[in-house]
Amino acid sequence: MALLALDNWLIREKSHEGLSGFRRFLVEFGCFGLKEARACLFAGLFFAAVFLVPRAGLAGIPRYDLLLVIALLIQGWMVLAKLETLDELKAICLFHVVGFALEVFKTSGAIQSWSYPDFAYTKLFGVPLFSGFMYAAVGSYIIQAWRLFDLRIRHHPPYWMAVVIAVLIYANFFTHHYWVDYRWYIAACLAGLYARSSVIFRPYDRDRSMPLLLGFLLIGFFIWVAENISTFFSLWHYPNQLGAWSIVHVGKWSSWSLLVVMTFTIVANLKHVKARIHVPE
Template sequence: MTLALDNVLLDTRPRQLGGWRRGGAEFLYFGFKNARACLFVGLFFAAMMLTPRAGVFGVPRYDVLLLVALAIQLWMVRSGLETMDELKAICLFHAIGFVLEAFKVSGTIQSWSYPDFAYTKVVGVPLFSGFMYAAIGSYIVQAWRLFDLRIRHHPPHWMAWTIAILIYLNFFTHHYIGDYRWYLAACALGLYSRTTVVFRPLDRDRKMPLLLAFVLIGFFIWLAENIGTFWGVWRYPNQLGAWSVVHVSKWSSWSLLVIMTFTIVANLKHIKEKIHVARA
């Protein structure tokens, strides 16, 4: 069923549309393709909201979520929705996310916590949590195919990797030497200021600044984080007594994390071929 839907969404034959009808059709296809690219995210968050806090048949909630995430990932690979190379990149996101989670929930940092018991908790981090980071990579991988993304005026890859690594390190070092998030954001702004993403919502190419895409994806991740904390899957210290909206500053953090995720995806062989690197 999903592959049949993909065939419809990937049909780029010219349509005889004009005016508001074309605008409406492209807007709908843009929404449908984004929803389809969020397949892993949608299924995982549905499981997150539907799984009782007490667990299922004696299995703790976090362990159920890990089993669900593994089942979704296996199904996507077996059905051809993701390739083995893409799976390797997504596993890398999982590892990167787990290391960050382990640091953030440690006794000396305690940026957030996972309050429930689980058999699959390691150093206070339930193993399903890495899939929340992998979900971002999964979305970008799926969107790349569905929208036939092409990147114009991408900065040299070594520069992109440098800023991506510094962004990741800042999540750790800001607890000790200060938060350099906005300096890194300024560097990213200069680095990607000319970069545009060409995409095809229906049958014609459209384009937008890549930086805008980073910010928009970061915003929707921030919304998803509010959903996760509302359902008590994890909590920030100020949410332990009663839930409150996740501070809007997290939006900037997520947008920077998207840049790092994008950099990893952009180095997949079949994707790298569609990236035009600007001359230094």
């Protein structure tokens, strides 16, 4: 109930024309930070569990299994508390499935892009089931931010083009191991497709805007930072981190940014989002 009350306050129409200068900046920046923190609720709680659950597990329960239980409890609580709708939950489940399929492929014996070194009862094809929730956390953030910031998109590209780009992004994560890596060609097409697109958001009482492409890059950057923290805590390892931890290659930033585009496309096709995605000129 407290979070629902906070949500209602955050999205309530406000008008404070008397605010100006540095005072307005502080108020808007503070409200922006509060909304961002609230949008990161699932991701924040989940990664807090990552940091707090010992690698050896608790009470004889392996860490990966505990993280799965915690993720399910968080997700269930958010739906029961009406912080997420059932339609949004369906989209998040899709993120989980898409992410888990990618994890299975990337950790397979022929590829081994990274690995999950610890034992777990809830491993399937060598991948712990909780891993899909790391992708679902990105989807949850975008869904929550869309509502809290009253997001609207100006000059959104045709939906079929956006879907084609999203499918190509996902497919390239698989095919580049056997064929040419078309990442930068896809990124170039993506840049052209979204070049005129801007996201309109409301941190406090006035609409602000920024290029949508910049938004993709920023979210990708913060996911890359979270990935560095997660590998530092040995949640998973890249091959170059087996002997001692080292920073995740900055090239992963581009991969995460592309994955954000795919996630954004799924969210944008939710009925209540799609109905108001465009704004008048």
